[in-house]
Each structure stands twice: as C-alpha cells, then as structure tokens.
Amino acid sequence: MxxxxxxxxxxxxxxxxxxxxxxxxxxxxxxxxxxxxxxxxxxxxxxxxxxxxxxxxxxxxxxxxxxxxxxxxxxxxxxxxxxFIVPATILTVILAVFYTEYGKVPAIEPFFYGIQAAVLCVILSAVFKLGNKAIQENHHMVLAFFVILFSVFGLSEVIAILSAGGIGLLFSFMSQRNSSKEGRKLLPLLIPAAAGSGVTAITSVGLFWTFLKVGAILFGSGYVLIAYLDAELVERLGWLTKPELLDAVAMGQFTPGPVLSTASFIGYYLHGYKGALMATAGIFLPSFLFVWLLNPLIPKLRSSKMASAFLDAVNVGAVGVMIAVLLQFGRDIFTDWRTAVIAAFTGILYFRFNLKNPILIVLVGAVSGYGLHLLTT
Incomplete structure (x- = not known):
C-alpha cells in the first residue's frame, strides 16, 4: 500500500x-x-x-x-x-464548460478565431519534429508522399497509416527473406486494425467506441490524434466542424499532462459530463491494456527487425496524414487575411525567435485575433 x-x-x-x-x-x-x-x-x-x-x-x-x-x-x-490522467481531464472539462457557455458569444469568439490559426503553427512544429525523426530513408520519403496524396483525396487516415506499416513490413520482408518467422510477432500490433465503430448519432456508447478505436490504433505522437479525430468526428460522423476541432486541440494545450485529454473536452462539448467520462475512458483504456498485456513481449518485439520496420513505416505514415490534415485545416481556416497574418506571426515567433511553448503560442494567437477584430470593426 x-x-x-x-x-x-x-x-x-x-x-x-x-x-x-x-x-x-x-x-x-x-x-x-x-x-x-x-x-x-x-x-x-x-x-x-x-x-x-x-x-x-x-x-x-x-x-x-x-x-x-x-x-x-x-x-x-x-x-x-x-x-497522471485525472488532473488534465478535470482541467480540460472545466475549459470545456467555459467554451460551451461562452465560446460562441460575439465578445469571446474573436479569441478563438485567433487560436485556430495559432494551433496550425503548433501542429506544423510537431510535423517537423516527428518528420525529422521518422523519415530516415529514401523510401520513407516516397511512402510519406503517397500517404499525403491519398489522404488529401479522401483515403481514411487509419487505413493510410496501417497501409504504410504494411508496405514497410513488405519492404523489410523483401530485404530479409529469411525473417519470415518474425512476422508472427506482429500479430498483437495488428489486432487493433479490426476495430470498427459504425456510430451514426451522438450517444455515450457511441463516444466510447469511437474514442476506444482511436486509442487502439494511435501510433506515433499524441498530435496524430488530430488526424484521427478529423477523420472520425468531422468527416465521417459530422459531430464537429474543423474549427471546433482546432478549438478543442487548443484547449488541450492549456492543460498539463497528456494531450489526449482533448478527448475529455470533446466528450463534454458533445454530450455533457457523461460524454466527457465515456470519451476519456475510451481513449485511455487501450493504453492500460497494451502496457499490461504486452509488457512481457516487449524484449522480443524490440529485437525483431520486422517489428521495427513495421513501426518505422507507421510513424512515416503518421507524419504523412498529419501533413494532409494540416493542408485541409489551412484550406478551411485561411478564409481572410487576418487568419493568415496570425498564422504567419505565430510561426515567426515559434521558428525564428524560438518561442517553443505551445501555451504561449496559443495565447498570442488569441490576443492577436481579438486585437485584429478591434482594429477592423
């Protein structure tokens, strides 16, 4: 005890x-x-x-x-x-309550208008960091290009990432024909691909299963969550708009702990406190189970060249879908010159003047959005 x-x-x-x-x-x-x-x-x-x-x-x-x-x-x-999870979840739900009550009030909305442009800068920085780490070989660059291309033209982000892993596995297999036995070690990693949802309306159970599926296939970084949520909640189910999703991501930047607490924000926004609880349980439950059940297999998986090839390619695919989602968000967010100015300004602060704190970047975006609103009205 x-x-x-x-x-x-x-x-x-x-x-x-x-x-x-x-x-x-x-x-x-x-x-x-x-x-x-x-x-x-x-x-x-x-x-x-x-x-x-x-x-x-x-x-x-x-x-x-x-x-x-x-x-x-x-x-x-x-x-x-x-x-580790509960403090971030509580703080995120508090922000969700505030957003639900005041986010659409005209006096408050300009803050979120600027936040959405600033969040694009945060996502772009994550793409650079993950891309530098994930893309190590020439075939990784080619794989990322095709993932971006097919994702932009509507291929499911989940299918794109897992397909990238499969192609990486095939490439490794062709390079090491004597490694066929190692493919069996990947079975636990491929199981999540079979998860499905079929949700058509906002319900507590629907939220749980949707976020459970995302949590079960979330390879890469927490920021890859944005691509999955865009595919599920915006494109497939229509529960959120892209600006609302960006607002949810921004609110996740204000809280400590895991970025996946964004799920708690979305759950509350869509279905109140019960929705927050179900979304949070769904997104984090797979992590508990994977750490518990697969821990004994970790030494074997780490020594497997086939497993490493699969995961390297999955990470490349994750970067590719993040770039595709970034392009799609940019298309929807850059509706006038003000959003472009805010995005450029926060980007200069981040990349030129090394202001690497996401919270400060989001705050700068919020203040800039409100300031430009005052100047142009």
Whole structure:
C-alpha cells in the first residue's frame, strides 16, 4: 500500500505540472524515478521509453504506467496511469464548460478565431519534429508522399497509416527473406486494425467506441490524434466542424499532462459530463491494456527487425496524414487575411525567435485575433 500511495502522489503531482508535451513529460519522469527516487537505473528507463514506441497510445502516459508497473506491479500501473490522467481531464472539462457557455458569444469568439490559426503553427512544429525523426530513408520519403496524396483525396487516415506499416513490413520482408518467422510477432500490433465503430448519432456508447478505436490504433505522437479525430468526428460522423476541432486541440494545450485529454473536452462539448467520462475512458483504456498485456513481449518485439520496420513505416505514415490534415485545416481556416497574418506571426515567433511553448503560442494567437477584430470593426 505504501508503494501505491507513493506512486499516486508522484504521478498526481506530475499530472498537475507536466506542461510541454511528451518529451518534457518523460524528462520530468526520468528526474523523479531515476535521479531522485532511484526506482530504476537509467538504462532500464531508456528501455521502457523505447518500448512505448512499439505499442499504440500516448508515450508519456504509457511511460507513467510502465514506471508504476515497475514500482508497484499491476496495481501500480493503474494507480500511476489514473493519477497522471485525472488532473488534465478535470482541467480540460472545466475549459470545456467555459467554451460551451461562452465560446460562441460575439465578445469571446474573436479569441478563438485567433487560436485556430495559432494551433496550425503548433501542429506544423510537431510535423517537423516527428518528420525529422521518422523519415530516415529514401523510401520513407516516397511512402510519406503517397500517404499525403491519398489522404488529401479522401483515403481514411487509419487505413493510410496501417497501409504504410504494411508496405514497410513488405519492404523489410523483401530485404530479409529469411525473417519470415518474425512476422508472427506482429500479430498483437495488428489486432487493433479490426476495430470498427459504425456510430451514426451522438450517444455515450457511441463516444466510447469511437474514442476506444482511436486509442487502439494511435501510433506515433499524441498530435496524430488530430488526424484521427478529423477523420472520425468531422468527416465521417459530422459531430464537429474543423474549427471546433482546432478549438478543442487548443484547449488541450492549456492543460498539463497528456494531450489526449482533448478527448475529455470533446466528450463534454458533445454530450455533457457523461460524454466527457465515456470519451476519456475510451481513449485511455487501450493504453492500460497494451502496457499490461504486452509488457512481457516487449524484449522480443524490440529485437525483431520486422517489428521495427513495421513501426518505422507507421510513424512515416503518421507524419504523412498529419501533413494532409494540416493542408485541409489551412484550406478551411485561411478564409481572410487576418487568419493568415496570425498564422504567419505565430510561426515567426515559434521558428525564428524560438518561442517553443505551445501555451504561449496559443495565447498570442488569441490576443492577436481579438486585437485584429478591434482594429477592423
């Protein structure tokens, strides 16, 4: 019980102060569990960081679960994960209440008008970071190009990403004909592809299954969530508009902890408190299950060249669909010169003057949107 209380306190604290995205979250965890508390050595911590890339889900949340599992077993896994997720969820729902009540009021709307343009800058920065890491070979560049092309012309983002993984797997197989036995190790990773929804109306159960499917196939970064949500909630189901989705992403930037708390915002916006609970449970449940069930297989998966090829290609595909979604969002958001000015201004601050804090970028966008509204009315 003492270990569980220790785990809960640590990851509850990190859930309240862990701003800055997955890399910053993982850095904070390393400082706490390796340097301060000596729960494990640095090499084991790095092994777990590598392992999170082999299963779907948000890396920093799964790292919290891995650390909790290491310290307190299965119970520690659930305590760490819940403690890390809950603070961000509560804060995001509070923002969702504010947005639902005031987001459409004329005096407030110009703030969100500027926020939407600024969020494009945040997504673009994520694309650059992930692209530099994911695209390492010439065939990766070609694969990314075709993923972007087919995604722009309507191919499902989920199918595009998993198809990219399959092509990467085939490429590796052709390069290593003697590796056929290793393909069996990928079965746990391919299971989520069979998940489906078929939801046609906004219900609590529909929200749960929609976000469960997304959580089960979310390879890459938390920002890939934007592409999946666009495909499901905007294009297929019509529950949100693209500007509303960008507002939800922006609100997720204001809270600490995992970026997937955006699901809580959307759940509340669509179906109140029950919707927030169901969407949050759906998006995070697969991470708990994958960390719990696949943890014993991690050493074997990490040593598999076929598994590595599949996941490398999946990450390339994720970058490709993010670029496609960015282009589509830009088409819908850049409706006049003001949004273009705000996007350019926040982009200069981010890339030229190294203002890398997403929260500050979103705040600058909000203030700029309101300022331009005053100047032009």
């Amino acid at each position: 003492g270990h569980l209380l220790e785990i809960g306190k640590l990851f509850g604290k990190l859930g309240l102060v862990a701003f800055g995205g997955p890399a910053a979250h993982i850095g904070m965890m390393e400082e706490e569990v390796v340097n301060k508390r000596k729960w494990m050595d640095r090499q084991h911590f790095l092994d777990m960081v590598g392992a999170t890339n082999l299963i779907p889900g948000p890396n920093s949340t799964e790292m919290a679960m891995h650390c909790g599992y290491h310290r307190g077993g299965v119970a520690g896994l659930f305590v760490a994960g819940i403690s």
